[in-house]
Amino acid sequence: MKRLVWLAMLSLGCSGQVDSPVAMPVPGRDDVLVTEYRAHVAGGLSDPVEMNFSDGTGAVVLEISGSRGQYRVAQMVTPDGVDLIENGGWMTRDARERPGLVDWLYPNSPSLKLVPGGYRLRFTALDSTGAPVDDDPTVRVYQRKLPAPEAGGKLHVDLLVADDALAAADVDLVAGQMMSLVSQLYAQVHVTVDDYTSQVVPLGGSDLSLDGGASTALLDVTARAIDHARTGAIRVLLVRSLSDGGNPTAGYALGLPGSVDLTRPTAAVLVATSSFVSPADGSLDVSGLAVTCAHEIGHYLGLYHTVERDGREHDPIADTADDDTSNIMYWTGGSTRHRLSDGQGAVMRLHPLVEATAPVTACDPGCTPPLTCAVAAGATQCLRACDPGDPTTCTDGAECKLSDDGVYVCF
Numbered sequence: 001m002k003r004l005v006w007l008a009m010l011s012l013g014c015s016g017q018v019d020s021p022v023a024m025p026v027p028g029r030d031d032v033l034v035t036e037y038r039a040h041v042a043g044g045l046s047d048p049v050e051m052n053f054s055d056g057t058g059a060v061v062l063e064i065s066g067s068r069g070q071y072r073v074a075q076m077v078t079p080d081g082v083d084l085i086e087n088g089g090w091m092t093r094d095a096r097e098r099p100g101l102v103d104w105l106y107p108n109s110p111s112l113k114l115v116p117g118g119y120r121l122r123f124t125a126l127d128s129t130g131a132p133v134d135d136d137p138t139v140r141v142y143q144r145k146l147p148a149p150e151a152g153g154k155l156h157v158d159l160l161v162a163d164d165a166l167a168a169a170d171v172d173l174v175a176g177q178m179m180s181l182v183s184q185l186y187a188q189v190h191v192t193v194d195d196y197t198s199q200v201v202p203l204g205g206s207d208l209s210l211d212g213g214a215s216t217a218l219l220d221v222t223a224r225a226i227d228h229a230r231t232g233a234i235r236v237l238l239v240r241s242l243s244d245g246g247n248p249t250a251g252y253a254l255g256l257p258g259s260v261d262l263t264r265p266t267a268a269v270l271v272a273t274s275s276f277v278s279p280a281d282g283s284l285d286v287s288g289l290a291v292t293c294a295h296e297i298g299h300y301l302g303l304y305h306t307v308e309r310d311g312r313e314h315d316p317i318a319d320t321a322d323d324d325t326s327n328i329m330y331w332t333g334g335s336t337r338h339r340l341s342d343g344q345g346a347v348m349r350l351h352p353l354v355e356a357t358a359p360v361t362a363c364d365p366g367c368t369p370p371l372t373c374a375v376a377a378g379a380t381q382c383l384r385a386c387d388p389g390d391p392t393t394c395t396d397g398a399e400c401k402l403s404d405d406g407v408y409v410c411f
């Protein structure tokens with residue numbers, strides 16, 4: 001009897017799926033389906049996983065969860081027979097692989113379009129020393145319906161504040177300021193923070209070391225914190241400090257992209273408050289906190305740095321300029337980062353945690369340059385665009401401020 005079962009398992013492993021798995025709706029969402037496949041990994045390489053992406057799918061998040069492996073995509077063949085990895089079209093580097101769990105978003109560039117049909121995935125599984133492993137992970141495919149052209153997006157955020165992260169500051173006040181600034185920054189790509197909650201969570205100390213994001217202590221603290229969060233909300237965990245290899249780090253996304261399953265211990269982005277406290281008077285730079293928060297959620301939604309520190313590795317998005325230090329996804333910088341490109345917005349709106357909203361009507365285009373259309377003080381106005389780093393642009397007592405729809409204008 002034992003032998004028969006073993007043989008049955010073997011044949012399942014070799015031939016891929018015997019029965020096609022069924023796509024199930026994700027609770028609370030009629031635009032996201034999840035399908036679960038079993039995969040078999042021997043000697044560090046998976047058998048082919050044959051997947052089907054149905055008509056009308058705009059994007060997929062693939063999640064591999066297993067026991068030991070650090071997983072990388074080896075092959076992803078489209079219905080047209082193109083290997084997306086071999087042809088370089090699909091970027092999956094630095095997808096925050098950690099033992100036993102990774103997510104990938106496809107497509108993550110506006111120049112790639114998902115074609116419905118049969119796909120073949122193969123992936124590698126190595127341990128932390130780089131040695132190949134045997135494993136039987138689960139592959140989940142979240143299919144997200146293609147949003148209507150010009151649709152906007154909305155997201156829900158839970159701000160979890162470690163009990164030692166904000167000292168004497170008013171948590172509700174800081175949370176409100178942060179979230180309204182994140183919403184303003186995202187408005188330029190038609191994404192809004194639809195609602196948020198904030199709460200203090202007892203963690204017993206939140207000076208955390210990243211160890212490349214794989215530290216068990218870090219994941220343990222994160223798992224305890226996100227226990228307090230809602231389902232369906234992206235989690236931002238404010239901690240006191242983060243360090244990586246002894247260097248202070250302002251923020252870190254545990255996923256690039258982050259998982260759709262919010263019960264995963266990696267379903268959070270971390271932002272360190274100590275990076276934003278003035279050494280002179282102890283005041284808190286809430287704008288800096290908010291921009292870092294917007295940056296880390298950007299990673300969670302599938303965005304890479306426009307350019308990495310080495311100046312050579314770029315994101316796969318055509319309309320981001322490498323030398324634009326004002327882009328929110330530039331690899332470093334403070335609260336002066338404020339721009340997102342249309343291409344970045346298109347990628348963000350494909351992540352299943354961003355819900356589609358009605359098409360966004362363009363700001364009234366009837367302004368004559370140098371005036372530009374912006375929503376400020378509750379009204380659509382023609383205002384002068386400005387650079388927040390250059391205070392001389394605005395005259396007559398006006399200040400260079402972020403409008404409600406995310407552009408810097410004088411008002």
Ligand SMILES: [Zn+2]
Pocket residue numbers: 295299305331
């Ligand atoms: Zn980053």
